[in-house]
Amino acid sequence: MSKEIKRITVLGAGTMGHGIAQVAAASGYQTALFDLSEQALDRGLAQVQANLEKGVAKGKVSQEQMTAALSLLDGHTELELAVEDADLVIEAVPEVMELKKQLVEQLGVLAPEHAILASNTSSLSLSEIASAAARPAQVIGMHFFNPVHILRLLEIVVADQSSLATLEAVKGVGERMSRVLVVVKDSPGFASSRLGLCLGLEAIRMVEQGVASAEDIDKAMVHGYKHPMGPLRLTDLVGLDVRLKIAEYLHSELGSESFRPPQLMRDMVAAGQLGKKSGQGFYTWQ
Ligand SMILES: NC(=O)c1ccc[n+]([C@@H]2O[C@H](COP(=O)([O-])OP(=O)(O)OC[C@H]3O[C@@H](n4cnc5c(N)ncnc54)[C@H](O)[C@@H]3O)[C@@H](O)[C@H]2O)c1
Structure with missing residues (x-):
């Protein structure tokens, strides 16, 4: 393996996948975006176009950069075609271990032998995902942040099986994508999700105990600690259902009471108050 990475395929065109594909194409990689659903793929590609147009309107992206990025991006709904020439495949499909393992196993047959397989999982064990791969040394975590074209952190998660060559190769990709890199060992919640979730929970x-209103708790962190956004507004943006799943997983894996999901969180998810995507969370969203 260890071939120069020129072609990147992103699996899943949702919230994260379209953003990763945008950044890959904008960094000069020939990029394929794949989704099982044609509707999701069209939505993802339209979102990339909209993000770039917004960048042009704000003067952050030139017209030439936008045209160049779009010319490097193709959409696919057939996995075989999407990955046949890939040097790096980044999966951003839903956070379900069995799904990720199944995909990695399939890629052992469909992707070129030298291809690196990266997962954008925000909490699942990379070593377990790698165990399903034909070439586990070529599996690694590339954890991007939402929205990918704005937030520059890339947390590289090293599985027990990941080789040094794989790590070096994805570091190179991260640098070319102008990311700020952190390298962490595979452990539940990595560095970012573990700390970020702890604060959110x-x-x-504190809301549950009536310590202060959601607005005031957020203001305390924004104005007292210079966080760009308070932990409750962030929970609304990520989705309470998404954070609940991660909390349940970290609670069971780490055994720490800090990760026990609060009853209020469970009640809100059961009532469909998922945050921004449902219109109601700790805030009301238009
Ligand atoms: N949303 C976030 O803020 C965030 C941040 C960092 C990491 N992540 C991680 O990124 C991954 C994706 O999350 P998301 O929020 O983009 O999800 P999403 O639900 O927005 O998108 C997932 C996409 O995958 C598609 N899909 C489902 N099964 C597929 C398959 N077998 N092959 C290809 N596509 C398939 C769906 O049609 C959908 O378009 C998860 O592992 C999540 O934990 C999410």
Whole structure:
């Protein structure tokens, strides 16, 4: 393996996948975006176009950069065609271990032998995902942040099986994508989700106990600690259902009470108050 990475395929065109594909194409990689659903693929590609147009309107992206990025991006609904020439495949399909393992196993047959397989999972064990691969040394985590074209952090998660060559190759890709890199060992919640979620869950417990309003808890962190956004607004943006799943997983894996999901969180998810995507969370969204 260890071939220069020129072609990247992103699997899943949802919230994360379209953003990763946008950044890959904007960094000069020939990029394929794949989704099982044609509707999701069209939505993802339209979102990339809209993001770039917004960038042009704001003067952050030139017209030439936008045209160049779009010319490097193709959409696919057939996995075989999407990955046949890939040097790096980044999966951003839903956070379900069995799904990710199944995909990685399939890629052992469909992707070129030298291809690196990266997962954008925000919490699942990379070593377990790698165990399903034909070439586990070529599996690694590339954890991007939402929205990908704005937030520059890339958390590289090294599985027990990941080789040094794989790590070096994805570091190179991250640098070319102008990311700020952190390298962490595979452990539940990595560095970012573990710390970020801890703060979010404690903030929910404080609302539950009537310590302060959601707005005031957020203001305390924004104005007292210079966080760009408070933990409850962030929970609304990520989705309470998404954070609940991660909390349940970290609670079972780490055994720490800090990760026990608060009852208020469970009640809100059961009532469909999922945050921005449902219109109601700790805030009301238009
Ligand atoms: N949303 C976030 O803020 C965030 C941040 C970092 C990491 N992540 C991680 O990124 C991954 C994707 O999350 P998301 O929020 O983009 O999800 P999403 O639901 O927005 O998108 C998932 C997409 O995958 C598609 N899909 C489902 N099964 C597929 C398959 N077998 N092959 C190809 N496509 C398939 C769906 O049609 C959908 O378009 C998850 O692992 C999640 O934990 C999410």
